[in-house]
Amino acid sequence: MSARDxxxxxxxxxxxxxxxxxxxxxxxxxxxxxxxVAEFAERLGKMGGxxxxxxxxxxxxxxxSRLDGAQVIASAVPEFVGNRDLGAVRKPGxxxxxxxxxxxxxxxxxxxxxxxxxxxxxxxxxxxxxxQHLIVLLDPAxxxxxIQAAYKRPDFAHAAYAVFHTGPSATADIEGVLIHGxxxxxxxxxxxxxxxxxxx
Amino acid sequence: xxADDLTPRQTGDMLHREVRAPSDESERGPxxxxxxxxxxxxxxxxxxAPREPQPRGAKVRGNRPIDQAEAAERFLxxxxxxxxxxxxxxxxxxxxxxxxxxxxxxxxxxxxxxxxKTHTLTHLDRYLEQFEAAARANGVQVHWAEDGAxxxxxxxxxxxxxxxxxxxxxxxxxxxxxxxxxxxxxxxxEIIETDLGERIQQLDDEEPSHVVMPAVHxxxxxxxxxxxxxxxxDPDNDDAHYLAESxxxxxxxxxxxxxxGLTGCNxxxxxxxxxxxxxxxGNADLSGNVPPLQIHSIGIEKLIxxxxxxxxxxxxxxxxALGSPITQYTSHFRGPRPGTEMHMVLVDNGRxxxxxxxxxxxSLKCIRxxxxxxxxxVYRRSGGLSYGATYSGPIGLIIDPTFNKRKYSTLPFSSTxxxxxxxxxxVKINIHEQIFAWRKxxxxxxxxxxxxxxxxxxxGAVLSRxxxxxxxxxxxDSALRVLPRFAVYNxxxxxxxxxxxxxxxxxxxxxxxxQNRMKKGSDA
Numbered sequence: 001m002s003a004r005d006x007x008x009x010x011x012x013x014x015x016x017x018x019x020x021x022x023x024x025x026x027x028x029x030x031x032x033x034x035x036x037v038a039e040f041a042e043r044l045g046k047m048g049g050x051x052x053x054x055x056x057x058x059x060x061x062x063x064x065s066r067l068d069g070a071q072v073i074a075s076a077v078p079e080f081v082g083n084r085d086l087g088a089v090r091k092p093g094x095x096x097x098x099x100x101x102x103x104x105x106x107x108x109x110x111x112x113x114x115x116x117x118x119x120x121x122x123x124x125x126x127x128x129x130x131x132q133h134l135i136v137l138l139d140p141a142x143x144x145x146x147i148q149a150a151y152k153r154p155d156f157a158h159a160a161y162a163v164f165h166t167g168p169s170a171t172a173d174i175e176g177v178l179i180h181g182x183x184x185x186x187x188x189x190x191x192x193x194x195x196x197x198x199x200x
Numbered sequence: 201x202x203a204d205d206l207t208p209r210q211t212g213d214m215l216h217r218e219v220r221a222p223s224d225e226s227e228r229g230p231x232x233x234x235x236x237x238x239x240x241x242x243x244x245x246x247x248x249a250p251r252e253p254q255p256r257g258a259k260v261r262g263n264r265p266i267d268q269a270e271a272a273e274r275f276l277x278x279x280x281x282x283x284x285x286x287x288x289x290x291x292x293x294x295x296x297x298x299x300x301x302x303x304x305x306x307x308x309x310x311x312x313x314x315x316x317k318t319h320t321l322t323h324l325d326r327y328l329e330q331f332e333a334a335a336r337a338n339g340v341q342v343h344w345a346e347d348g349a350x351x352x353x354x355x356x357x358x359x360x361x362x363x364x365x366x367x368x369x370x371x372x373x374x375x376x377x378x379x380x381x382x383x384x385x386x387x388x389x390e391i392i393e394t395d396l397g398e399r400i401q402q403l404d405d406e407e408p409s410h411v412v413m414p415a416v417h418x419x420x421x422x423x424x425x426x427x428x429x430x431x432x433x434d435p436d437n438d439d440a441h442y443l444a445e446s447x448x449x450x451x452x453x454x455x456x457x458x459x460x461g462l463t464g465c466n467x468x469x470x471x472x473x474x475x476x477x478x479x480x481x482g483n484a485d486l487s488g489n490v491p492p493l494q495i496h497s498i499g500i501e502k503l504i505x506x507x508x509x510x511x512x513x514x515x516x517x518x519x520x521a522l523g524s525p526i527t528q529y530t531s532h533f534r535g536p537r538p539g540t541e542m543h544m545v546l547v548d549n550g551r552x553x554x555x556x557x558x559x560x561x562x563s564l565k566c567i568r569x570x571x572x573x574x575x576x577x578v579y580r581r582s583g584g585l586s587y588g589a590t591y592s593g594p595i596g597l598i599i600d601p602t603f604n605k606r607k608y609s610t611l612p613f614s615s616t617x618x619x620x621x622x623x624x625x626x627v628k629i630n631i632h633e634q635i636f637a638w639r640k641x642x643x644x645x646x647x648x649x650x651x652x653x654x655x656x657x658x659x660g661a662v663l664s665r666x667x668x669x670x671x672x673x674x675x676x677d678s679a680l681r682v683l684p685r686f687a688v689y690n691x692x693x694x695x696x697x698x699x700x701x702x703x704x705x706x707x708x709x710x711x712x713x714x715q716n717r718m719k720k721g722s723d724a
Binding site: 002003004006007008010011012013014015016018020021022023025026028031043045046047048050091092093096111112114119125126128129130147148150151152156157159160161162163164165166167168169170171172173174175176177178179180181182183184185 | 227231237241245246304315321322328329345346350394395397414440445448457486488505507526529531553555561
């Protein structure tokens with residue numbers, strides 16, 4: 001007998017007696033106020049990230065110092081031209097020298113300050129972890145109220161890879177001292193910038 | 201202070217220019233406030249100098265019963281470690297309370313989580329078949345392992361087919377259960393742990409002492425010693441930033457050149473064939489997204505039916521574990537990257553047998569948050585390694601004996617039965633009741649050591665006869681006054697250490713009632 005059949009057989013034999021129906025999950029009332037952008041920003045701040053407004057003449061004015069200090073910038077968005085072409089990356093590890101990655105979040109979550117990326121948003125998944133710093137473009141209209149609402153989005157059924165980032169990589173494994181940049185990015189900055197309208 | 205304002209640190213080439221100076225402590229938010237997310241302590245918990253050797257875990261001798269009390273005694277004899285450990289975990293427990301109280305529907309979420317898990321476990325054959333079909337449709341290669349040895353052989357086979365010699369992995373209690381690292385070392389495969397705490401433990405050749413914070417029993421001085429010995433860091437520099445950065449800089453080249461990556465699994469979604477991992481470091485995402493070969497090891501009890509159920513579990517997990525609203529990364533792996541292979545290994549290793557244990561099967565609901573460990577007075581004062589088993593603390597007491605009744609026969613006695621573990625469990629496992637049930641099972645099967653049998657018999661004889669109990673109390677005012685030094689503080693009773701029993705009242709309630717209420721009653 002295969003391991004599969006043996007395991008499934010034991011699960012059937014050992015099934016506990018009784019009815020154990022799957023409960024309906026009610027829609028819980030949001031724990032955040034009506035200003036989703038403010039709620040998102042406050043919560044992301046508590047998780048070690050930060051939120052910046054887009055500038056008028058230069059949308060990237062508020063993160064310009066970060067960008068100017070970088071030697072290698074990988075951009076996955078049309079709004080910013082970097083100097084490392086993500087479309088030409090041969091293997092994921094080649095992005096280890098990226099100083100700043102600029103990516104766009106599919107949506108944000110006000111309850112936790114999270115942003116979601118899929119493989120389509122990142123072009124190369126590893127860039128969101130190997131870069132030293134992450135700049136995330138987020139359309140304020142793309143913020144959902146809470147995690148429950150987030151999981152009703154279709155992205156999770158379709159994407160090969162989907163990930164919530166809530167602040168930068170962090171650890172406190174040594175005596176509880178919080179450190180950003182444990183293995184992944186040292187900082188995560190969300191830049192509130194509307195999506196460019198798709199050409200009809 | 202933000203990362204922008206950092207003064208570059210001048211300590212040679214190894215460290216990144218943005219690592220802050222040794223005097224700095226935890227990260228700050230934009231307003232200068234001390235941040236509290238991830239495993240962060242709410243206040244500095246710095247073990248005092250001078251140096252104190254780290255107490256080591258239980259002595260494991262083959263199949264012989266683990267002497268948890270002996271290891272606990274050595275932990276207690278290291279007061280700096282004991283105090284730092286106790287304070288650190290109690291701090292996490294308090295953060296958990298604050299996070300839980302911030303959600304009005306917390307109790308409803310616990311009940312829902314419990315019911316979803318109970319339902320899934322009682323229909324697990326169906327959900328596993330659904331998961332397998334979905335994963336295959338996603339282009340994933342699915343494997344089934346009856347036990348830990350089979351898991352290790354399957355992974356080795358995958359690695360050998362690809363000529364892979366090195367593997368980076370994220371923390372996974374399942375692979376600890378399987379003895380994965382030791383097996384792979386014997387087959388000349390280099391395994392690199394990428395969670396900082398787990399990496400510390402790997403370099404020190406120790407098991408993780410906690411399911412979420414593997415090196416929580418170590419002080420920074422211990423870590424400095426381990427890293428000096430294994431990574432060549434400055435032995436006199438115990439700055440946490442320096443130590444963490446040294447680990448990052450030495451691990452990253454290993455991640456970049458690894459032939460394969462492996463993660464564990466927090467939740468597996470039957471409807472979509474998705475593996476979900478929750479980490480603070482992003483190391484599961486590095487393991488899954490950098491090497492050309494990707495493997496996910498899944499305990500079969502990790503299944504949940506649908507994506508929408510994550511809306512319940514994700515809200516519970518990190519709040520219960522660390523008091524943080526969510527982990528920094530919540531990652532959903534569903535299909536392979538173009539040009540690479542993704543493998544998923546479904547591992548039983550005793551779970552299907554446990555499902556048939558009437559009193560113990562609901563322990564399979566566990567989502568490995570560690571809340572029961574943080575709240576447990578025995579765990580906090582004895583350290584996770586004192587249990588000599590993969591799973592420590594209250595959840596360990598009820599899971600470990602299912603793996604080996606003889607070896608872990610003493611563990612269910614390492615409990616005060618205060619029930620706090622049950623109260624904080626996000627999936628409502630009746631942990632303390634199962635601990636008690638295990639004591640009965642082990643007694644009936646004669647797995648209890650003679651000393652504990654004697655203590656239980658003596659206690660049972662007194663407690664089961666109210667008249668004898670009252671007589672015992674009357675003769676010396678209080679049971680606590682006669683029993684303490686003998687029964688409460690004897691070496692077999694680990695949790696009596698470092699805790700003074702409350703002063704017994706001069707008059708027992710029973711005597712007081714007789715003297716006052718009954719007399720008053722007769723006066724009236």
